[in-house]
Amino acid sequence: MHDxxxxxxxxxxxxxxxxxxxxxxxICDEKDWLANLSNTSALLWLLFDNINWVGFYLYKNxxxxxxxxxxxxxxxxxxxxKGVCGTAASExxxxxxKNVDEFPGHIACDSASKSEIVIPIIQDNELKGVxxxxxxxxxRFDEEDKVYFENVINTFNKYVKL
Numbered sequence: 001m002h003d004x005x006x007x008x009x010x011x012x013x014x015x016x017x018x019x020x021x022x023x024x025x026x027i028c029d030e031k032d033w034l035a036n037l038s039n040t041s042a043l044l045w046l047l048f049d050n051i052n053w054v055g056f057y058l059y060k061n062x063x064x065x066x067x068x069x070x071x072x073x074x075x076x077x078x079x080x081x082k083g084v085c086g087t088a089a090s091e092x093x094x095x096x097x098k099n100v101d102e103f104p105g106h107i108a109c110d111s112a113s114k115s116e117i118v119i120p121i122i123q124d125n126e127l128k129g130v131x132x133x134x135x136x137x138x139x140r141f142d143e144e145d146k147v148y149f150e151n152v153i154n155t156f157n158k159y160v161k162l
Contacts, residue, residue: 006047016148019047020155027159036160038068040131045070050137052112056121057085058129058162064089067129075109083107085130088118092127094146098139110134117141119149121162128162 004022009015023043027036037056044054055069057078064078064085081090083106088095097116100106113134121128131153135141 004046012144012148020152023152023155033160033162040156041068041070050135050140051133052136053110053134056129056131059089059127064130072110075107078107084116084118085132088120088130089127092120092122094119094150096141096146112136114138115140117145117149119153121153123157123162
């Protein structure tokens with residue numbers, strides 16, 4: 001089994017370095033994409049403070065469809081361009097939302113969510129889905145998290161083909 005512990009770090013860089021190390025250990029030898037999505041969402045759920053939902057939406061038939069996640073039941077289908085996930089997917093650009101109530105067209109799957117970050121997953125120049133992380137805390141995510149989460153997705157993309 002994988003020895004994964006929640007540890008306090010001095011800064012975000014140390015935390016995200018640890019996250020990438022543990023993520024690589026979980027997914028580097030596993031070829032099944034579904035197992036890797038599941039373990040990735042579980043790892044993020046375990047390691048992050050102040051989040052209430054983390055998971056994947058996969059791009060299928062010109063919409064996003066719910067994939068493996070941790071948290072309360074979620075919206076199953078999201079139209080491209082709708083909400084934070086649909087916007088990140090259609091623009092192929094990470095969305096950092098400090099207050100979801102101020103995001104036009106926000107889809108409230110969980111009314112406890114106050115902030116959100118959504119990172120698109122692009123492989124071979126094709127949209128494959130998004131990683132969505134919600135928090136019950138306003139301004140939980142910032143531009144530094146954006147850069148580090150994009151690196152997490154780069155690590156993910158090295159080992160997982162969707």
